[in-house]
Amino acid sequence: MIGFPGFDSTLFDDLLRVQRQMESLFGGPLTSAIRSMGAAAFPPVNVGTTPEEVDVYLFAPGVDPNALDISLQNNVLTVAGERRVIREEGASYYRKERFDGEFRRVLTLPEDVDPDRVDATYTDGVLHIRIERKESSRPKQIKVN
Amino acid sequence: MSDKTELTTTQGGDVQPASEQQRLEQIVRPAVDIFEDESGITVHADMPGVSKERLNVKVEGDTLTIDGVADIPMPEGMEPLYAEVRATHYQRSFTLSPEMDVDQVDASLKNGVLTLRIPKREEHKPRKIEVKMG
Structure with a gap:
């Protein structure tokens, strides 16, 4: 998410740098989110919030969007699918860095998301899931009489 | 740097915003698969x-460079909660060897996966060598 034009990219940078520093100092964080998967998970995920919605971005290039299984139970989001890299037989491979196989990512979102108001789009290999927050938890202007 | 220099630079309007600078510094190497068959080399990059529009593939001398900047739609005023992706500027270079035909490189992009096909020059395609019985 860092470096997206029109967005204060340093925020994610800072957050991630602190995460990385903690992990390198202590050989992994002493406390980590119970559903976190470490640095090499596929697809990598960024999450951002506004007062109105929570935005989840999964960087999953080369995936058939129709074969994705996305579910939201209360505030727990699960995205499962697979990416099959077709290997050419008889060719000599010099590098095989890309993820190949099934994946499942489970994320705990803020508790006030509304499971009935979700939409997902897949563009250029990025899956963007947008979940609105419940009306009751949005900030309200309070007038002083 | 003296105060004066900084002031002058700022007034000149040449200073990039911090986020822009950060973006230039933060470059990720895309994950790649590379294989070779009889007719050439294929590269797949995530x-x-x-x-x-934001992808650039170029050959300079014997160096092939792929370069791209991700553009992700984000609502105004979004604050980060969690981030595993630290940069959206991808760049990676490869040194080619002379038997590759750089004029015939074919690039295609689908669902965020770049496929490059670098054919070998005709005279370098392998020929089967028959072993004659003595």
């Missing part, structure tokens, strides 16, 4: 979020 570049999620990059559209055709």
Whole structure:
């Protein structure tokens, strides 16, 4: 998410740098989110919030969007699918860095998301899931009489 | 740097915003698969979020460079909660060897995966050598 034009990219940078520093100092964080998967998970995920919605971005290039299984139970989001890299037989491979196989990512979102108001789009290999927050938890202007 | 220099630079309007500078510094190497068959070399590179307009593939001398910037739609005022992706500028270079035909490189982009096909020059395609019985 860092470096997206029109967005204060340093925020994610800072957050991630602190995460990385903690992990390198202590050989992994002493406390980590119970559903976190470490640095090499596929697809990598960024999450951002506004007062109105929570935005989840999964960087999953080369995936058939129709074969994705996305579910939201209360505030727990699960995205499962697979990416099959077709290997050419008889060719000599010099590098095989890309993820190949099934994946499942489970994320705990803020508790006030509304499971009935979700939409997902897949563009250029990025899956963007947008979940609105419940009306009751949005900030309200309070007038002083 | 003296105060004066900084002031002058700022007034000149040449200073990039911090986020822009950060973006230039933060470059990720896209994950790649590379294989070779009889007719040439194929490269697959993961570049999620990059559209055709923001992709640049070039050959300079014997160096092939792929470069792309992801563009992700974000609502105004979004604050980060959690981030595993630290940069959206992808770049990676490869040194080619002379038997590759750089004029015939073919690039295609689909769902954030770049496919490059670098054919070998005709005279370098392998020929089967028959072993004659003595």
